[in-house]
Amino acid sequence: MTNISQKVTYQLRKEISEKINRLPMKYFDSKTHGEVLSVVSNDVDTLSNSLNQSMMQIISSVTLIIGILVMMFSISIPMTLVALLVLPLSALLIGFMVKKSQVYYKSQQEYLGHVNGQVEEVYGGHHVVKVFNGEEKVIEEFQKNNNTLYNSAWKSQFYSSLMFPIMSFVGNIGYVAVVVLGGYLAINNRIKVGSIQSFIQYVRNFNQPIGQLAQITNQIQQAAAASERVFEFLGEEEEVQVVDNPASTEGIQSAVEFKHVKFGYTPDKTIINDFSAKVKPGQKIAIVGPTGAGKTTIVKLLMRFYDVNEGEILVDGHNIKNFDRGELRKMFGMVLQDTWLFHGTIMENIRYGKEEATDAEVIEAAKAAHANHFISTLPDGYQMELNEEANNVSQGQKQLLTIARAILADPKILILDEATSSVDTRTEVRIQKAMDNLMKGRTSFIIAHRLSTIRNADLILVMNDGDIIEQGNHEELIEKGGFYANLYNSQFEKTA
Numbered sequence: 001m002t003n004i005s006q007k008v009t010y011q012l013r014k015e016i017s018e019k020i021n022r023l024p025m026k027y028f029d030s031k032t033h034g035e036v037l038s039v040v041s042n043d044v045d046t047l048s049n050s051l052n053q054s055m056m057q058i059i060s061s062v063t064l065i066i067g068i069l070v071m072m073f074s075i076s077i078p079m080t081l082v083a084l085l086v087l088p089l090s091a092l093l094i095g096f097m098v099k100k101s102q103v104y105y106k107s108q109q110e111y112l113g114h115v116n117g118q119v120e121e122v123y124g125g126h127h128v129v130k131v132f133n134g135e136e137k138v139i140e141e142f143q144k145n146n147n148t149l150y151n152s153a154w155k156s157q158f159y160s161s162l163m164f165p166i167m168s169f170v171g172n173i174g175y176v177a178v179v180v181l182g183g184y185l186a187i188n189n190r191i192k193v194g195s196i197q198s199f200i201q202y203v204r205n206f207n208q209p210i211g212q213l214a215q216i217t218n219q220i221q222q223a224a225a226a227s228e229r230v231f232e233f234l235g236e237e238e239e240v241q242v243v244d245n246p247a248s249t250e251g252i253q254s255a256v257e258f259k260h261v262k263f264g265y266t267p268d269k270t271i272i273n274d275f276s277a278k279v280k281p282g283q284k285i286a287i288v289g290p291t292g293a294g295k296t297t298i299v300k301l302l303m304r305f306y307d308v309n310e311g312e313i314l315v316d317g318h319n320i321k322n323f324d325r326g327e328l329r330k331m332f333g334m335v336l337q338d339t340w341l342f343h344g345t346i347m348e349n350i351r352y353g354k355e356e357a358t359d360a361e362v363i364e365a366a367k368a369a370h371a372n373h374f375i376s377t378l379p380d381g382y383q384m385e386l387n388e389e390a391n392n393v394s395q396g397q398k399q400l401l402t403i404a405r406a407i408l409a410d411p412k413i414l415i416l417d418e419a420t421s422s423v424d425t426r427t428e429v430r431i432q433k434a435m436d437n438l439m440k441g442r443t444s445f446i447i448a449h450r451l452s453t454i455r456n457a458d459l460i461l462v463m464n465d466g467d468i469i470e471q472g473n474h475e476e477l478i479e480k481g482g483f484y485a486n487l488y489n490s491q492f493e494k495t496a
């Protein structure tokens with residue numbers, strides 16, 4: 001049983017981890033990390049523990065019950081029937097208890113998830129909590145969840161532990177009935193006293209496994225609540241990963257076209273109203289606009305993190321929905337403002353862009369991203385271990401590392417979404433120059449706030465409130481004297 005339950009657990013964890021990678025982004029918008037974590041750890045654990053413990057019990061109890069029943073029937077059929085009379089009563093009571101406690105078991109697993117989520121969130125933002133003196137509020141919030149967890153946990157356990165005494169009580173009633181009937185039969189000489197003696201031994205033994213079964217309904221219920229959550233997670237709607245007759249990405253020129261794209265994260269709020277733009281292969285496109293204009297959203301749509309509601313996005317004339325998802329993403333290299341680095345050496349982190357890259361290639365990419373200099377000043381250089389949150393290097397340095405990673409991946413289309421926002425101006429310009437060399441003949445999308453860095457873009461899309469309000473190159477837009485010109489000039493007034 002240990003072997004089987006561990007195999008089941010192993011399989012479930014494996015399926016969950018694969019599932020996580022097939023779920024659409026939308027799913028994670030509505031769940032905290034801790035809650036997803038709780039499914040992988042707590043719920044699977046609960047399931048495996050109860051499988052392990054209760055299955056053995058069930059097997060031995062059921063075997064005992066069957067064996068004892070056979071013996072009882074062989075001694076006296078009327079007495080066995082009387083002994084069994086109490087069973088419907090027990091079934092009724094068990095059913096009642098199970099119904100009562102199942103509610104609490106469910107809420108127990110659910111709040112375990114909430115507690116997990118909160119701890120994860122607060123711990124992740126530990127310094128922010130400190131800065132705003134939010135400790136008390138955090139503790140209060142935690143206690144609220146912890147209280148609910150406590151209440152549902154003790155109630156669920158309480159109801160299930162009532163099971164055993166109740167079952168013993170009912171069992172004893174049957175015992176008395178059997179003894180009375182046995183006495184009557186013995187007086188009438190229909191049964192020997194010795195048979196009664198052995199029969200009531202069996203009745204005693206009969207009640208024990210039934211009581212045990214009732215007892216472990218406790219674990220089974222908990223397992224049921226946990227498995228419901230696990231299977232609900234596994235049953236979530238997935239993204240389609242492959243399509244029939246996928247378009248080939250071989251020899252792609254990387255022309256991109258947005259055709260009347262309309263999109264909203266939720267049905268009731270449209271973010272992008274009607275976005276159309278045509279990008280020729282190899283062009284450098286800058287997307288500028290105020291915060292919240294929808295720049296990142298456009299990029300996410302292009303990568304198919306979300307699907308458009310109306311209109312279409314074409315790469316070389318193929319709708320992006322006609323590519324296999326993996327192939328599509330392989331075409332893109334993306335660097336986001338919020339960097340993602342993992343616990344490992346700098347070398348490993350950059351190599352994430354291309355698994356088979358040699359050390360020399362990694363260093364080459366780091367040079368192009370202007371990261372080589374700062375890496376070589378680190379105590380262990382490329383072998384320095386980044387910690388889990390990668391906060392042993394600066395924010396700007398993190399950005400340089402992620403840029404190096406994207407450069408190494410050598411994608412057909414490169415997307416930089418405020419990727420240099422924490423880098424000093426001079427390095428930013430240098431990176432842009434390196435990028436320009438690198439991206440010759442490839443399409444790139446740059447989202448940046450320092451307009452000086454994107455002056456040489458082939459096409460500048462100026463966005464506001466989800467729409468393109470102006471487009472053209474730098475000179476044209478300045479000449480026009482509109483939104484862009486205003487934005488551009490205001491940046492220079494400040495420094496002047």
Ligand SMILES: Nc1ncnc2c1ncn2[C@@H]1O[C@H](COP(=O)(O)OP(=O)(O)O)[C@@H](O)[C@H]1O
Nearest residue numbers: 029265266271290291292293294295296297298
């Ligand atoms: N996951 C999301 N769910 C719902 N709304 C979102 C989500 N991400 C962004 N938004 C909303 O979409 C709008 C555009 O966001 P975004 O494209 O990130 O702006 P930016 O131009 O600053 O990159 C914002 O109003 C934001 O509130």
Ligand SMILES: [Mg+2]
Nearest residue numbers: 295296417418
């Ligand atoms: Mg953004």
